[in-house]
Amino acid sequence: MKHIFAFERKSDYEKHQDIIDEFSEKLEGYQEILINEYALNELPKGVLWTTEELATTVFANIPLPAYTNKDLIYMSPDIDTWKKIFMEQLDGKELPDIQEFYEKHSENEVFIILAHELTHHLDLFLDEFDDEREEGIWFEEGMCFYLPRKILLNEKEFHEITQTETELVEAFKDEYGDHSLEDFGSSSYQGSISSILFDYWRSYIAVKYLVETVADNDIKSVFNEYHQWDQEGRILPLSEYFNIKDLFK
Template sequence: MKQIYAFENKNDYEKYQTITQEFSERLKEYQEILENEYELRDLPKGILWTSEELATDTFSNIPIPAYTNEDLIYMSPDPESWRRIFIEQLDGKNLPHIQRFYEEYTEDEMFIILAHELTHHSDLFLDEFEDERGEGIWFEEGMCFYLPRKIILSEKELSDITRVESELVEVFKTEYGNHSLEEFGHSTYQGSIPSIMFDYWRSYLAVKYLVETIAHNDIKTVFNEYHKWDQEGRTMSLSEYFNIDDLFN
């Protein structure tokens, strides 16, 4: 993949050069695992490194400065921007232990987000980039967080982020939990940062439950069931098929 830099001045390019090079090298190891085990066949043409402002106002109107299409992964390499976004997830609630977690692990969380975007390119997912994002999007989004976390993080790190996001789901359940997993889609990105991330937290936790509790840590079994749901004509929602409609009640 090419490394493409889109900054408004040379100083920004130089400021983030170290972290973009480090992330690019780290991503190669994860990419190799996806290619060998998870049907990553067609890579994006490159990673476009840019500022939060350009990512969210110029190249797209998505309020999170990391996303992908068939050709490019767009990513802000600015830890300060991401630290602010991570804290904004808390919506002003007094959760000092979670705030401290995000402050201390900002760069690791950033790298997981970059790996998340690459995971979307796996051929194991049913929908193509040009398709209207509809049924079962929660599964792809949740798996795109589960796989890099499971592969890259230590057991303690995985436990820590799972504990944080489980608590956040509980904290925000009353405000943002009055819709099903199946409603993850384009409208998700019209809300606030906490409401957007609520759908990601639930999706990750749902996939983790499917893999580790239902499938006894067999990721391939979960993917097989996902494909079976599609082959049988999608006669019910994916969450119904997996029998997890009440998982967060």
């Protein structure tokens, strides 16, 4: 993949050069695992590194400075920007353990977000980037966090982020928990950061449950069931097909 730099000032690039180099090297290792084991058959053309402002106002009009399309991954490497977003998602709630987690682990979590975007390019996912995505979006989004976390994090780190997002779901379920997993994407990027990310947290937890509890850690069998749902005509919502529609009730 190409690495493309879109900064208005040379100093912006120089400020982030070390973290870009570090992330690029780590992403290459993760990429090889996806190619060998998870049907990453066609890479995006590159990663476009840029600032939060350009990512969210010039290249797209969304509130989070990381996203992908068929050709490019757009990514802000600014750890301070992401730390601000991680704190903003708490929405003023007193959650000191979660705040401490993000204070300590922001760099790691930012790299996982970059890996998440690359994971979207797996051919194991049913929908193409140009498709109208309305069914089972939660599965792809959840798996795009589950896979890099499971592959790249050690056991302690994996447990900590799982615990953190489980606590976040619990903290925000009264505000945002009255809709199903299937509604993921119906109002994407509208509302507060916490309302946007709530569905990502739930989707990750749902996929983790499917893989580790239902499928006894057999990721491939979960993908097989996902493909079977599609081959049978998507008659049921995916969460109902997997029998987890009441997981968060």
